[in-house]
Amino acid sequence: MLDILNYSFMVRALIAGGIIALVVPAIGSFLVARRYSLIADSLAHFSLAGVGVGLLIGVDPVFTALPMTIVGAIAIEYLRQKRGISGESSLAIMMSAGLAIAVVLAGLSSTPRSDFNSFLFGSITTTSWNDILILVVVAIISITIVIYNYKALLHIAFDEDSARIYGYKVNLVNYLLATITAMIVVLSLRIVGGLLISALLTIPIITASRISNSFLQTITIAIIIALVAVIIGLLAAFYIGMAAGGAIVIVTLLIFIVSLVIKR
């Protein structure tokens, strides 16, 4: 059973998946609470534009996708906060913009289409130690930001006006949350893929919120669900040959269905 650990690419995938499973629910819970679940989807689509740039100029796509996605995240918040465009509409604008740029750039690029597809659907074999190093750094930064701003984030999730009255820098915290979401989305591309990251960001939280009594409990249970899903999904990918990203999301869906049956 443990021969999976003899393959270094699977060890790297398990480490990367485990880190993502720890971080994604911690961020996703605040997004879901604010009905902002689709931000991951929009950012993932926008990150594909960055991937396209990387493939076009021959640079590791992560290094081009990261700054572009952060800019996209800040643009979404800017449209919402400063231009009075609803969150839903600003997400739709950025999603379309990102995908349009990605499609054009992918067409111009001479790199094989499979390289681009690996970012769409994830590809565990392409996760390098370099990727893991970046992931660890980003995960530490993200978790530190969440812990340091936990009360502000929870207050904003509960009631943004009230958080402003209590003196929190709501706009700044919103920009921070959007930025760390962008970073995690980009770094999850190789594991679950751009088209599936929003599932990992929302389904464990929605499942956990059905059985938990508090916000903190929801985060804890969602992390456990995400970890279970990543491990089972990667095992399925290795032993049955399933696509890792799809397998991980299917496991989260199965757990969600079980929660529906157990707690009607």
Add this chain to the structure above:
Amino acid sequence: MLKSNKETYKISKQPLNANNTIFRVSNLCVDFNNYKVLDDLSLEVKNGEFIGLIGPNGAGKSTLLKSMLGLTSISSGIVENNIKNSIGYVPQRGFMQNQQVPISVIEIIGLATSDKTKALDALRDVDAIDLKNRKFNELSGGQQQRILIAKSLASDSKLLILDEPTTGIDEKSQDIFFEILKCLTKRGIAIIIVSHDVDVVLNLVNRVIHLNQKILYDGPPNEFKLERYLTKHDNKKRILLRHEHEEGHKC
């Protein structure tokens, strides 16, 4: 031209004057798209005052509250207080009915204070200690509003601003809610309550402000000309409804 809050919203460390004034609005004007919502409005709020803010729809009540809370930009005038971060706000019911992620009552009180004793005392003050481990979105409307009051108490609010807090809440829960508010004013907490139910407001508060872009009345409830108010606003509404009924609803 709307001015940013930095220019117009001032928080003083000194008493505003010798009369226990904690909040002062001076010559406040708010325009939206060249439409005057509030016109040269001035008022002061003192410790322990219980103020009822009444007026027809579109009178500028919510804009006044948002200006006082620093949530909206104003065109001219000054809003100042000496109770920084000690203003509690209870919005209209229903803004968080469908919470996607459960937040427990004790977590909500925890947003206002890290002191556990103070949090539990605040829940006892609103007779809601039994609800501490419940999910907020599973509580009744009256219970939710009491929890929001407790949140304000836990942060030592000196002024509570309530925007239509009892809309859609049953009469019994309203009575409990109003009794809690009366107790709070006895402790020196100032309260401003906006309500469409003028009769309730007049029986509850010790100062009435009738607003319709300008302050039309500011004084004790027993001197307020209720008949004139009803003639002006409610009768107009009744006539309008009768016309709509006679002519059919035009959409």
